[in-house]
Amino acid sequence: MMASTTDVLVVGAGPTGLTMANLLAYHNINVRILDKRAGPTEETRALVMHARILELLDKLGLAEQAINEGQKLRAAELLARGKRFGKLSFQGEEERTPYPFALIYTQDQTEHLLQRNLEKTTVRVEWNTELLNLEQTSNGIRATVRQTNGSEEIIEAGWIVGADGAHSPVRHALSLGFEGESYKQALFLADLELEGDLNKDQLSIGFTKLGFLAFFPMHGERRFRVVSTLPLEFTNRETLTPDEIQQVINTYRGPYITIKRAHWISVYRIHHRMSKRFRVGNVFLVGDAAHIHSPAGGQGMNTGIGDAYNLAWKLALVIKGQAQTTLLDSYEDERMPFARAILNGSDKGFELMTMSQPLVQQLKVSGLPRLFRFVSSVPALRQRAFWLLSQLWTSYRSSSAVMQSAAPEKKRVQAGDRAPYGIYEIGPDTGKSIFSTLGGLDHHLLLFAGSDPGTASSNLQEIASKVCKLVSTYAAPIHVHIVEAGNRRLHQRYEANTPALFLVRPDGHIAYRGSAEDSARLEAYLDRIFNKEVPQPGIDSRRASSSQLASTGEGE
Numbered sequence: 001m002m003a004s005t006t007d008v009l010v011v012g013a014g015p016t017g018l019t020m021a022n023l024l025a026y027h028n029i030n031v032r033i034l035d036k037r038a039g040p041t042e043e044t045r046a047l048v049m050h051a052r053i054l055e056l057l058d059k060l061g062l063a064e065q066a067i068n069e070g071q072k073l074r075a076a077e078l079l080a081r082g083k084r085f086g087k088l089s090f091q092g093e094e095e096r097t098p099y100p101f102a103l104i105y106t107q108d109q110t111e112h113l114l115q116r117n118l119e120k121t122t123v124r125v126e127w128n129t130e131l132l133n134l135e136q137t138s139n140g141i142r143a144t145v146r147q148t149n150g151s152e153e154i155i156e157a158g159w160i161v162g163a164d165g166a167h168s169p170v171r172h173a174l175s176l177g178f179e180g181e182s183y184k185q186a187l188f189l190a191d192l193e194l195e196g197d198l199n200k201d202q203l204s205i206g207f208t209k210l211g212f213l214a215f216f217p218m219h220g221e222r223r224f225r226v227v228s229t230l231p232l233e234f235t236n237r238e239t240l241t242p243d244e245i246q247q248v249i250n251t252y253r254g255p256y257i258t259i260k261r262a263h264w265i266s267v268y269r270i271h272h273r274m275s276k277r278f279r280v281g282n283v284f285l286v287g288d289a290a291h292i293h294s295p296a297g298g299q300g301m302n303t304g305i306g307d308a309y310n311l312a313w314k315l316a317l318v319i320k321g322q323a324q325t326t327l328l329d330s331y332e333d334e335r336m337p338f339a340r341a342i343l344n345g346s347d348k349g350f351e352l353m354t355m356s357q358p359l360v361q362q363l364k365v366s367g368l369p370r371l372f373r374f375v376s377s378v379p380a381l382r383q384r385a386f387w388l389l390s391q392l393w394t395s396y397r398s399s400s401a402v403m404q405s406a407a408p409e410k411k412r413v414q415a416g417d418r419a420p421y422g423i424y425e426i427g428p429d430t431g432k433s434i435f436s437t438l439g440g441l442d443h444h445l446l447l448f449a450g451s452d453p454g455t456a457s458s459n460l461q462e463i464a465s466k467v468c469k470l471v472s473t474y475a476a477p478i479h480v481h482i483v484e485a486g487n488r489r490l491h492q493r494y495e496a497n498t499p500a501l502f503l504v505r506p507d508g509h510i511a512y513r514g515s516a517e518d519s520a521r522l523e524a525y526l527d528r529i530f531n532k533e534v535p536q537p538g539i540d541s542r543r544a545s546s547s548q549l550a551s552t553g554e555g556e
């Protein structure tokens with residue numbers, strides 16, 4: 001039997017595994033990715049890509065392409081008893097994210113995008129290759145895999161990432177439970193060409209006592225994804241016919257919407273489960289292998305991609321010897337509470353939509369439209385709804401891998417939060433987003449001058465030189481940027497009234513927040529996370545670019 005070695009073995013080339021392989025390849029890590037399937041999925045499956053995930057995909061230069069190929073969803077409307085009950089528009093969100101919409105970008109599109117990008121590197125997905133078993137060894141893992149022609153291979157890897165879906169053989173090999181339950185109520189999903197009174201840039205959702213029916217616009221002139229509760233008479237069915245779906249549509253919307261063509265129809269049985277651990281030794285679980293939940297809010301694929309962004313840079317820095325291995329503990333610390341929150345949120349949403357008690361049904365039909373209309377009409381509530389759905393709220397404040405030196409209760413922007421979005425008002429980057437400064441997959445240290453009159457530091461250049469010197473003593477690349485006081489809105493967004501330092505991680509979260517004058521605290525933080533010397537010299541070809549000072553304001 002053949003034997004070979006690699007730094008990381010990724011099992012599963014769904015959206016999560018493909019993201020992981022792309023990110024590790026970007027960091028020049030020796031990675032192999034395999035999948036028992038013959039190629040990427042041709043089924044549309046997961047439908048929505050949220051703003052936070054587009055922000056992350058932009059770090060690989062993929063957001064624009066996804067947007068060009070996808071369909072922007074800018075609002076949602078509720079229909080009840082044949083009437084429109086308010087419109088939840090995402091207007092105004094452009095202040096908070098470059099992507100003020102949800103993107104209809106299906107799972108097959110996502111997988112193809114990620115696979116095409118991976119093909120620009122030397123890494124190739126090994127299709128038709130199945131993980132048979134794995135064992136942990138003293139210095140990593142040993143996996144046995146088999147190709148469809150029957151040939152077997154032993155792969156010795158430092159680390160294994162189980163991105164192998166809900167039935168995860170990797171999770172089974174660790175004997176980890178997948179606690180939770182299955183819902184009685186199933187859904188049907190159908191990609192259809194429809195004729196009738198439906199808006200192409202918004203989601204329409206209707207309720208009856210028996211359940212719900214939603215129309216998501218898809219790329220293509222008359223194409224929609226129809227999602228609905230599976231009627232009781234079809235309980236044991238694996239699929240429905242277009243005529244049966246037409247009947248369901250008629251009961252909700254009347255015969256004004258007609259199916260012209262059906263592309264894909266599937267019955268989807270729903271579970272909510274989470275693995276007890278997301279990491280055991282040198283084995284990590286990501287995506288559906290770690291957590292599955294109802295499709296309410298379209299969070300499944302997004303959460304898996306988010307897992308990969310959280311883990312990949314940590315693993316890359318540890319493998320290169322640039323960060324301490326304890327950094328890896330923060331993957332589970334950060335992503336488990338996040339997955340639990342997504343699980344609870346999407347479950348509550350799903351339960352509300354499908355509850356069958358007569359009183360709740362009555363409340364749903366009469367109360368929900370009123371609530372929806374109220375939320376749609378109050379900008380703060382509308383913004384809150386977008387914030388929650390789009391995963392922009394993602395935060396790791398209690399993680400062991402983040403640190404804050406100022407009194408945290410006084411600040412709304414804290415270490416662990418997503419670094420806020422905003423536009424430069426002065427200097428060479430005027431009109432550009434701060435996310436262009438934070439681009440790529442290195443760490444960035446932002447030095448804010450401070451916005452309070454009289455507090456703006458006069459010796460900003462001096463502080464910048466000092467922190468540049470400090471960060472250059474660490475093995476990981478950290479780029480330093482000055483944000484001049486004239487960038488008022490950015491100062492407001494970051495609540496940087498006094499001169500402040502923000503270390504932003506490759507996944508766009510604030511690793512450290514502290515006073516610009518307090519370099520000792522910064523040093524204590526850097527000592528905790530990074531190594532000063534790379535144990536294996538020469539392994540990081542990107543090292544040469546570390547700690548460059550980039551000026552982002554006037555006067556430099």
Ligand SMILES: Cc1cc2nc3c(=O)[nH]c(=O)nc-3n(C[C@H](O)[C@H](O)[C@H](O)COP(=O)(O)OP(=O)(O)OC[C@H]3O[C@@H](n4cnc5c(N)ncnc54)[C@H](O)[C@@H]3O)c2cc1C
Nearest residue numbers: 012014015016035036045046130131164165287288298300
């Ligand atoms: C019909 C359907 C409709 C869905 N609709 C939605 C939706 O509308 N919204 C939403 O958010 N989510 C939806 N989902 C869920 C969504 O598809 C998942 O959340 C998403 O695919 C998770 O991605 P993943 O990469 O973690 O896992 P997966 O996409 O499941 O990928 C896991 C991969 O691992 C491979 N694998 C498994 N075992 C092995 C092995 N032993 N060796 C090698 N490879 C292996 C599999 O072949 C697979 O390619 C839907 C799922 C289905 C099935």
